[in-house]
Amino acid sequence: MIELDDFSYAYPTGSRPALRSLRLAVPAGQLCGVVGPSGAGKSTFAHALAGFIPHALGGETAGRVVVGGRTVADTPLPDLVRDVGLVLQNPFNQISGVKFTVREELAFGLENLGVPQEEMVRRVDAVLAELRIEGLADRSPYQLSGGQQQLVALGSVLVMRPSVLVLDEPTSQLDPVGSGQVFDAVRALHRAGVTIVLVEHKLERLAEIADRVLVLRHGEVALDGPPATVLADP
Numbered sequence: 001m002i003e004l005d006d007f008s009y010a011y012p013t014g015s016r017p018a019l020r021s022l023r024l025a026v027p028a029g030q031l032c033g034v035v036g037p038s039g040a041g042k043s044t045f046a047h048a049l050a051g052f053i054p055h056a057l058g059g060e061t062a063g064r065v066v067v068g069g070r071t072v073a074d075t076p077l078p079d080l081v082r083d084v085g086l087v088l089q090n091p092f093n094q095i096s097g098v099k100f101t102v103r104e105e106l107a108f109g110l111e112n113l114g115v116p117q118e119e120m121v122r123r124v125d126a127v128l129a130e131l132r133i134e135g136l137a138d139r140s141p142y143q144l145s146g147g148q149q150q151l152v153a154l155g156s157v158l159v160m161r162p163s164v165l166v167l168d169e170p171t172s173q174l175d176p177v178g179s180g181q182v183f184d185a186v187r188a189l190h191r192a193g194v195t196i197v198l199v200e201h202k203l204e205r206l207a208e209i210a211d212r213v214l215v216l217r218h219g220e221v222a223l224d225g226p227p228a229t230v231l232a233d234p
């Protein structure tokens with residue numbers, strides 16, 4: 001589902017590459033966790049999968065990232081948004097803020113794509129049910145807890161029905177209750193067969209839900225294996 005073919009990347013202002021010759025494949029349905037120290041390239045990796053690199057951020061790439069059969073660098077960002085959904089640390093980087101209710105917020109991206117009203121309602125209802133936030137549908141995103149807000153941000157990505165879901169430290173700004181809500185949702189999506197890349201600061205947390213863990217260090221894959229193997233590594 002995801003393939004990195006000797007992929008390297010340097011930011012326009014970066015003195016050294018943020019990602020170096022990454023070669024890896026994530027099969028459909030896998031939940032692949034990504035850990036590593038600060039500055040290791042985790043966030044850059046997430047943005048490369050979602051096409052923000054190179055499309056929005058520029059810089060120098062070498063090699064290829066292929067998602068769902070499409071080469072990211074050759075696919076316009078608006079098309080990629082349907083293939084790859086990216087959830088960020090702060091839900092408010094994702095929530096438009098101009099909408100009054102959660103339901104309207106979830107419909108926003110579909111409206112922009114010109115999805116017919118009937119289908120839009122169907123998709124929004126499906127995602128509300130899937131994330132178990134039907135009860136929040138008519139509330140303002142501003143009146144919700146951090147965890148609930150992150151679920152709304154996740155929902156705004158899921159309405160696009162991406163084949164791959166990338167989450168960049170989605171719980172780093174949440175309390176334990178909020179983190180639990182988001183992790184439960186990720187677990188459910190994994191059970192439903194969605195391919196997931198989850199960047200997370202804490203390996204122990206990741207080990208509870210991931211099929212596989214990539215450890216990045218200095219933009220390279222330092223370790224790659226099942227959580228138990230990675231946990232056992234000194």
Ligand code: ADP
Nearest residue numbers: 011013014018037038039040041042043044045
């Ligand atoms: P992590 O998410 O693991 O903390 P990042 O992907 O954010 O790591 O950063 C990887 C490297 O790229 C770091 O050296 C960081 O300083 C650099 N970097 C991150 N974002 C930018 C940027 N917008 N411009 C230049 N360098 C960046």
Ligand code: ADP
Nearest residue numbers: 130158160161162163164188189192193194195
């Ligand atoms: P369709 O009827 O549109 O073919 P699919 O069931 O094949 O729907 O799924 C299409 C996409 O919808 C999947 O690639 C996935 O990203 C998303 N999807 C499927 N099941 C779920 C789910 N349980 N939660 C979130 N998204 C899902």
